[in-house]
Amino acid sequence: MNLSGILVVAQPEWQAQVVAGLQALEGVEVHQVEAETGRIVVVQEAEDINAEVAALRRIKALPHVMMAEMVYHYVADDERSYEMPAELQEQEEGIEGGIDRVGFNASQKQQAVPAFLNS
Numbered sequence: 373m374n375l376s377g378i379l380v381v382a383q384p385e386w387q388a389q390v391v392a393g394l395q396a397l398e399g400v401e402v403h404q405v406e407a408e409t410g411r412i413v414v415v416q417e418a419e420d421i422n423a424e425v426a427a428l429r430r431i432k433a434l435p436h437v438m439m440a441e442m443v444y445h446y447v448a449d450d451e452r453s454y455e456m457p458a459e460l461q462e463q464e465e466g467i468e469g470g471i472d473r474v475g476f477n478a479s480q481k482q483q484a485v486p487a488f489l490n491s
Contacts, residue, residue, distance in 0.1 A: 373417060374424045377444030378431060380412040386436035387412065393434040399427060410438070421447070 382390035387410050394400050394414055404413035414431070418424035424445075431440045 373419065373448045374421060375444075375446040375448075376416040376418070376424055376428065376442050378414045378416055378428065379439075379441055379443050380414060380431060380437060381439040382410045382412065382436050383438060384408065384410045386410075390434060390436050393437075394431065397427070397430060400431070 380390065380394065384407060387405065387407060391402055391405060391412060394402050394412065399417045401415050402412060403415055404411075406412070416424065416427055416431075418427050424442075428440065428442055431437065
C-alpha cells in the first residue's frame with residue numbers, strides 16, 4: 373500500500389468543483405481546504421507505485437486543477453521491485469538542480485507563480 377500527500381491548487385472560484393471532483397475519486401481523501409488561496413491538501417491511497425502515479429495523473433486531469441504535486445510519499449512493506457516512472461524521474465531531476473538551473477531570475481520566479489498564491 374502506498375500513501376501520498378498531494379497539494380492541489382485551483383483558482384478560488386473553482387475550488388468547490390475541484391473538491392467535489394477529488395472526493396469522487398477512489399482512494400482520495402480531502403483533508404484541508406484553504407478558500408483564500410485555492411490550496412487543497414489530499415491524501416491518496418494506492419496499491420502500488422504505478423497505481424499511485426496513475427491516480428496523481430487523474431487528479432491533474434480534473435477540470436480547473438492548476439497544479440497537483442506529490443509532496444509526501446509512504447510505501448508500506450512491499451517486496452516487489454519497480455522501475456521509477458518517467459514522470460517521477462523528471463521531477464527528481466528538476467529538484468536536484470533547483471529552479472535557478474533552468475535559467476529563471478528572481479523577477480521571473482515571482483511571475484511564474486499566480487498572484488493569489490503569493491499571499
